[in-house]
Amino acid sequence: MAPRKTLLRQQIRQVMASGLAPRAPWIALLGTLASAQPLHANDTHAQWNCQPSADGQAWSCNTVQVEGPAYKRPQHARGRSATVTSAPVATNKPRHLPAAQVDWVAQEQLSKEQVKSMTPGCCGRYIEPPLTHEDAELDPAKAPLRASADRSELLQEITAVLEGDVLLTQGHRKLQADRIELNQETDIATLEGDIRLREPGLLLTGSRAELNVDQGYAHIDNASYLVHEQEIRGDASRLSRRNDETLVLEGGTFTRCEPDSDTWYLRGAELTLDPVNEVGTGRHVRLEVKGVPVLYTPWISFATGDRRTSGFLFPSISSSDSGGIDIATPYYFNLAPDYDLTLTPRFISDRGEMLEVETRHLSRWFETKLSGAYLAKDEGGDDEDLQDLIDEGLISEEEARPYLDEDRWLVAVDHRGGWDQPWYSRVDYTRVSDEDYFRDLDTASLEVNSQTHLRQQGTLGYRSDHWHGQLRAEEYQTLSSTASTPYKQLPRVNVDGLYQFGSLQLSLGHEYTSFDHRDKDSDQIVTGERARLEYGLHWDKQWAWGFFKPGVMVKSLSYELDDEHLAAGANDSPSFTVPQASVDMGLFFEREGALFGDHYVQTFEPRLYYFYSEFENQDELIDATSTGGDINFDSSDLTFTYSQLFRDSRYAGGDRIDDDDRLSVGLTTRFLEPASGREMFSASLGQIIYFDDRAVDLHLRSEDVLANDQLDSSEFAAQVSARIGQNWRLSSDVIWDENNSNKVTRGSASLRYRDDQWRLFNLSYRYVRKDPVIDSGDADGDGNISELLDRNIEQGDMSLSWPIAGNWSMVARANYDFTHNRELETLFGVEYNSCCYRWRLVARQWLDNDLVDVIDSLDLEKDQGIFFEFQLKGLGGIGNKVTGILADSIYGYREREQNIK
Structure with a gap:
């Protein structure tokens, strides 16, 4: 195959030999008829007349006036005007503008869809106009070169000169200038005056340039550039675009700020930008903020997009x-x-x-x-x-x-x-x-x-259709001197099976754990091995109107204890087996209604859960250590809430098999949207009714437990959740004791707001009633050294992140302890989020809880601080403490940061 340059020469000679050569052979070659400026009225027009010389080695050309109007050029010769109703496009703006200003469209001119895609804090975005000229969908290497101009001239047979509103297109490449010289020997185009070179995702401008038409590389003086997808822009005294699309800037700048903003930019002796691999490098680079150099580096590599570099x-x-x-x-x-x-x-x-x-x-x-x-x-x-x-x-x-x-x-x-x-x-x-x-x-x-407990865990597991096996090793490092250190589990093995036979469900649970402790010798802590079996057979029948799930279970617990720190006479291998039974059933009722013109579906869902567990004396685990402690590797009492009504154990962990004979009653009502089924409101209320006293305890012997009066029913547990409009959420949990104090013993409530713009508002309250203790010190500072110390937990918390005006937002938090009338944390700050940078200034006052081990917690001093964080978008940030503080203090702020950049 002949080289491309040879083919071009042959095509030129063929056109000229045919006697049809127009004003310049390049124009005929490119399939474009460019009319010169008319010299007279529309009834005549100028036309080239070319004849071969006497020796046949050259051409003699001149212009003649021909009757009739000039040939009407095809529309694609100078590019179709793009029709964009949502925003103006670059073709409507003067060519002398820098690249960033050409394609920048202000927010008020954008469509709603375009506004949604704007970078947060920006006042507009770059809109790349569609390429509508002929062959615009082709790669330049596979497309013909087309050209048009107001005037054209052929110099020495090999150079075509185009002047006045020159347009070159080759596939998806489009070039505009005031004057272009095309040399068919070198395939070099020399451009002058208000140059604009556009390819998909890239716009270059300058005052003078050299472009290799065949290879695609270019050199542009007094250049500016814009990469649309990464929203990066800058300028250079000289810009070179290689044929691999890399940009090399001599005396150039790089920034992600909007046009006309000099908030920050990198300025280097040489910057290299690779838009394809989204990486940039620079030599002798300085960071300038508002034109003031603040940082210098002899070499730097930075990302120009989301790719790693x-x-x-x-x-x-x-x-x-x-x-x-x-x-x-x-x-x-x-x-x-x-x-x-x-x-x-x-x-x-x-x-x-x-x-x-x-x-x-x-x-x-x-x-x-x-x-x-x-x-x-x-x-x-x-x-x-x-x-x-x-x-x-x-x-x-x-x-x-x-x-x-x-x-x-x-x-x-x-x-x-x-x-x-x-x-x-x-x-x-x-x-x-x-x-x-x-x-x-x-x-x-x-x-x-x-966290305060650092987990050190390794797990291997395997799942099949019916079995799930897991091997785990786990221990914790405790970072608080007041917190206890959990046992090591070295190892823990679980093998659980589940089979379904129609509505019949068979569960097979097996667990083996070896417990160790780092302080077993110094603190005389008992270690050992524990095995647990839990087998269950349930009939799970469900209908549209309810469900019925009876079941029988058996649980077995056995130990092999190291007797080094056991109490004298204690059993080093106790074991227990307990049969259990349960019935879980519920009904679903619903009705349709309307309120304030809005239709809804209301449900009423009563639920009964009966649970029976035989009593097995487990006193061998109480006071079984040489220090009078209990055998308790990983168990604790569960905090009573509505969800605990329907559990088959009142303990977390596996060191006890609790006895029980109880009926849990729960009532739930929901309000649903008929069309979507979305829950708008729900409320639940429940209580446990005990038919017999419970004897098994984590720390007391059975006889001591039974010696205490026990209630025939539990506290009332209630929970409420509501969706108020599209953005508000209300939730509350309440535990009410009707037997002792007839008061609320625990409760929490929260009201939260979050919308599509990530405006956040949180209001919460927490209350826990505890018995007072005798204070032998002077905690209140009133001189009384023997008085009851209130241990109730009663705290309120308010936090928000909210726009003020324009790019300004405020953040705030107030966490108050009503029990001791003191501020736990107070925070207030402002944030400015622009298109290319963001900064936060936060003032904070908080209790120095790090000193709680050395001084009384009620005498803690308040720490105060002012924190500043500055982020250059697309480059990095100075400081990271503010983000962490706000994420810990304001509910939803961490998710906001992941969605707003």
């Missing part, structure tokens, strides 16, 4: 009382499509240098994340609040700086495996060097569990 991430800068200035500079390694690595050097002014590392791996069946951090020889911090306590003699120097010269570290593994497989695996492991690690150091770039 190696390079420095934006540094995090924060400050705290205990650590001082904290600067972290993450570097991201995009090692392969399925794994990566992030290294984060940190400098903490009052503690020293540390390093954080995180690596991720994703395969067809596994997802794994490994994290670690290390700080060598902690310098101890410099917390002024702690220094004040030292000066007051409340704590010692060693208590204030317990980790001076100590190495501090973190290790974490998060693994999930077995996607779409019958087997699965799970690892959730986090461990730190000390219980104050997160309070003192937190994390700059790691996403790890930072």
Whole structure:
């Protein structure tokens, strides 16, 4: 096949030899007839007349006047005007404008659908006009080159000069300029004056350019660019576009701000942008905010979209009382499509240098994340609040700086495996060097569990049609000196079966656990092994009007205990077997109605649950340790709520088989929308009726339990939920004791608002009635050292995140303790969210709960702070504490952050 250039020359010669050559051979070649400006009225027009020279080696051309109107050019020769009713398009704007201003459309000119797709905080968006010229759907390499202009001229047979509103199109590539020279020897087009080069997703402008028509690369002087999908723009003294679509900017800028905004941008000696792989690099780059340089780096790599790319991430800068200035500079390694690595050097002014590392791996069946951090020889911090306590003699120097010269570290593994497989695996492991690690150091770039109990768990499992097997090892690291440390489960094995024979259901539950404890020797804690069997046979019959589910069960519990710390004479292998029976039944009634013109369906759902469990004396587990403690590896009393009415145990865990003879009665009514079936309101009320006393307890012997008077019925449990309009939600849970105080013993209520714009408002109240205790100190500061101390929990909480005006929003929280008349936390702040940056300023006052171990909790001092966070959209943020504070303080704020960028 002949080279493309040779074919072009042959086509030119054929056209010229035919005697049909128009004003320039290139124009005929490109299938376009470009008319020159008329010299006279419309009854004549100018036309080229070309004749071969005497030697046949050249052409002699001149213009002649011909009668009649000029040939009407096809519409596609200069491009059809796009018809867009929702917004103006680029073809309506002057070509001298920078690229970003050409395709930018203000919000008031956008359609409703386009407004919804706007970036939050923006006052408009980029609208790319459709390409409607001929062959616009083709790749330029497979499409002919077409051209039109007001004037044209042929120079030395090989160069066509087009002037005045020049338009070149080749497939989906479209080029406009005031003047173009096309050289058929080199395939180079030289452009001058208000240049505009457009391809799908890309717009380039400039004052002068060179374009290789065949290869597609270009050099543009005094250029500007716009990449629509990533919403990035900038300018350059010289811009080169390679044939792989990479942009190289000499003396260029990069930003995601709206046109005419210089809020922030990167300016570099050379910037390279790869829109295809969504990555950018730069040499001698500085970050400028409002034209003021604030950061310099000799080299940088940054993302221009959502794809991963190696390079420095934006540094995090924060400050705290205990650590001082904290600067972290993450570097991201995009090692392969399925794994990566992030290294984060940190400098903490009052503690020293540390390093954080995180690596991720994703395969067809596994997802794994490994994290670690290390700080060598902690310098101890410099917390002024702690220094004040030292000066007051409340704590010692060693208590204030317990980790001076100590190495501090973190290790974490998060693994999930077995996607779409019958087997699965799970690892959730986090461990730190000390219980104050997160309070003192937190994390700059790691996403790890930072609760008061750090789980260290590994699980392997397998599922089949009828069986589910699981092998688990689990322990916890406790980060609070006042909290107890759970037992280790090394291992725990579960094998559960479920068979369905029509309406008959057979369940087979097996569990074996080996319990160990890190303090078993120092605290004389009993360890051992436990096995549990739970077999059940139920008849589950359901109809449209109700259900009926009777069943029989048997539960077996046995131990093999280490006798080293057992009480003298205690049984080291107790076992118990208890038969049980239950009947669960309910009815569904419904009726239609209307209220204020709105139709609804109301249901009435009575439910009865009878449960019987034979008494088996389990006193062998009470006072069975050498210290007088009970055998209790993982069990606790369940908090009574409406949902507990229909459980077959009053305990969480497996260390007791409770005896019972009771009937639970529950009534529920719902209001539903007839068309959608959506629940608008529901209310439930229930109570347990006891037919016999309960004798099994976690901490008391049976005879001691039975010696106490027991009630014939439980407290009343109620819960209410309502949807008010489209955005309001109301929920409440109440426990009312009619037997003792005839008062509410526990209750909570919350009113929440959330709309499509993620405006948030939360109002909640919580109450727990507790018996008072005798206070032997002076907790209230009134001089009385022997009085009843109120232990009731009564707290109110209000929080919101709400727009004020324009791009401004406010955030607030007030958490108040009504029992002791004190503020637990007060927070107020403002947020400004624009198209290309966002900042938050928050003032906060809170109780220093970290000191609860060294001073009385009612005498806690209030900490105060002002927090600032600044985020450059598409580049990074300075500080991360504000986001964490607001996510913990305002219900729904974390989801808001995931949906608003």
